[in-house]
Amino acid sequence: MKFDLADDAVAVGDQLAFTAVWNSGDEPLPPLTARLLLTDSANQTIFSTDLPPAGEDYPTLQWTANEAIRFPFSVGLPPDLVGGAVVTSDDALADRLAFLQNAVGAVPGPMDCYLALRGVKTLAVRMEAHCRGARAVVDFLAEHPKVVKVHFPGLPGHPGHAIAARQMKDFGGMVSFELGSAEEAVRAAERTELFFLAESLGGVESLIEVPAAMTHLSVAGSTLEVPPALVRLSVGIEHPDDLIRDLARALD
Secondary structure (H helix, E strand, O other): OEOOOOOOOOOOOOEEEEEOOEOOOOOOOOOEEEEEEEEOOOOEEEEEOOOOHHHEOOOOEOOOOOEEEEOOHHHHOOOOOOOOEEEEOOHHHHHHHHHHHHHHOOOOOHHHHHHHHHHHHHHHHHHHHHHHHHHHHHHHHHHOOOOOEEEOOOOOOOOOHHHHHHHEOOOOOEEEEEOOOHHHHHHHHHHOOOOEEOOOOOOOOOEEEOHHHOOOHHHOOOOOOOOOOEEEEEOOOOOHHHHHHHHHHHHO
8 A cells, every 4th residue: 555644744543545556557546544553754554444354356455554454343343253464564573573472472362263263254145245235224215204314335426436336346234324303313223123222333233323422422523523413324134124124113
């Protein structure tokens, strides 16, 4: 990945735009995003949790960042596994990481490995179910009279649609939509039965939350605040018809 950083213009935690480049030297992908985890004059570290590995559609990439950290959210977590991978092109850094793994024990335990292996075996079919369910839910929400706006990268009108279409095989299971008021959003989230009310990116179970009152409450009044009537869904692998009936009942 190539990205331009002015040392005095970024800080740890900043969201970065960067360009991924084909090894063959073809046209770069459109700008993507990752979060800056660490930086100094010589080293740059980025990490990404935005896409599940089964949803990405890249050839082998050239990495010009010193280090990249990938958290495999769709392998088995959430809800039952926390893990990740560190990839680097720097031999000295790789040796340092290997030393720390051996000396500190920064390695997964047997149960973690079992859960990761178990999750990998069903990753592809679970991602197909997530994406299929999300598309059905989006179609339902787009036609519902109480829904003001639907946010989903699979929609042609979404500002990130063109990038997502080139970057991903499908558009994932995360969906958000806006209702007429904060009260309507809270009421809808409280009335679902299949969608669990929880702050998470979800797993095989579908989740619902109101970010302004939950995950993003701490940034209220700042430039990072979200609309108070926004509802976020993590669409699981339940049958889409059941999920749609649950939302229809909650929105009535």
